[in-house]
Amino acid sequence: MKVRATVTALTIGVLAAGLPAGAVADSDLESRVARLERILSNQTISDLVLQVQRLRSEVDKLRGRLDVQQHDIEMLQQARGQPASGSGTTAPPAQQDEGSQPAPAGDNDAAAGGSAGTSSGERTLYRKAFDLLKERRFDEAVSAFKDLLAQYPKGQFSDNAHYWLGETYYVRQQYPAALAEFQEVIHRYPLSPKVPGAMLKIGYSYYEQGDWARARSVLQEVVTKFPDTNEGGFAQSRLDRMTREGH
Numbered sequence: 001m002k003v004r005a006t007v008t009a010l011t012i013g014v015l016a017a018g019l020p021a022g023a024v025a026d027s028d029l030e031s032r033v034a035r036l037e038r039i040l041s042n043q044t045i046s047d048l049v050l051q052v053q054r055l056r057s058e059v060d061k062l063r064g065r066l067d068v069q070q071h072d073i074e075m076l077q078q079a080r081g082q083p084a085s086g087s088g089t090t091a092p093p094a095q096q097d098e099g100s101q102p103a104p105a106g107d108n109d110a111a112a113g114g115s116a117g118t119s120s121g122e123r124t125l126y127r128k129a130f131d132l133l134k135e136r137r138f139d140e141a142v143s144a145f146k147d148l149l150a151q152y153p154k155g156q157f158s159d160n161a162h163y164w165l166g167e168t169y170y171v172r173q174q175y176p177a178a179l180a181e182f183q184e185v186i187h188r189y190p191l192s193p194k195v196p197g198a199m200l201k202i203g204y205s206y207y208e209q210g211d212w213a214r215a216r217s218v219l220q221e222v223v224t225k226f227p228d229t230n231e232g233g234f235a236q237s238r239l240d241r242m243t244r245e246g247h
Contacts, residue, residue: 119155122148126157130164138168159189163198175205196222196231203235212247 129144145161145168152158166181178201185198199222206215215238222235 119152122152122155122157125151126161129161133164133168138172141168159185159192159194162188163192163194166198166201170201170205173208175209179205196226196229199225200231200235203238207238207242212242216242216247 125144125148129141129148132141132144142165145165148155148161149158162181162184166178166185169175169178169181182198182202182205185192185194186202189195199218203215203219203222206212206218219235219239219242223232223239226232226235
């Protein structure tokens, strides 16, 4: 190869420089050249391996960020009543977020799970809180969702309010607070369509805190319980990432 010939020529020049004629036998010189070529070759391979490993690590990091961002987009689309853009399907919701709800027939409408009917006041508060969240005015969104829960603790949007509170804390990396809200969704509203997303974000929150065992346990549960949903796909993606990372 041209590179090998160049290395050989340079190496011979280095070895021969300053030596008297005949001081080094041809066989000895060739042996030294071959040894130096092996060393240079091994160093080049090592450098390439390190570069590949660094690139692979960067790809894994970007892939992890992508699956989190894609999930957040899915959740926001569902909240606005838009179809999900990712692969997979979601279970038909018994209750959707504001934006896709039909206008209430009256304050005494029966809500899913036997909760109180949706009043115009509850709907207005929920719309206000969710609009603040979409505008990334997180402190105000937190206050608005808490105000909604204080006034309508058993309202139709209670599970949604807890879920979006969790999302608000999660995007600000306040993982213990996010965990508390997502767990509230699962424990108090087991039939809510927000459960798969809440479970997924619980797994993500444990991951971000370095609690690998709990993260893997919850994410595997999401895959098992919701195999044909976007959440199940995202959970499997994060599990695969954890395997690559050695967690």
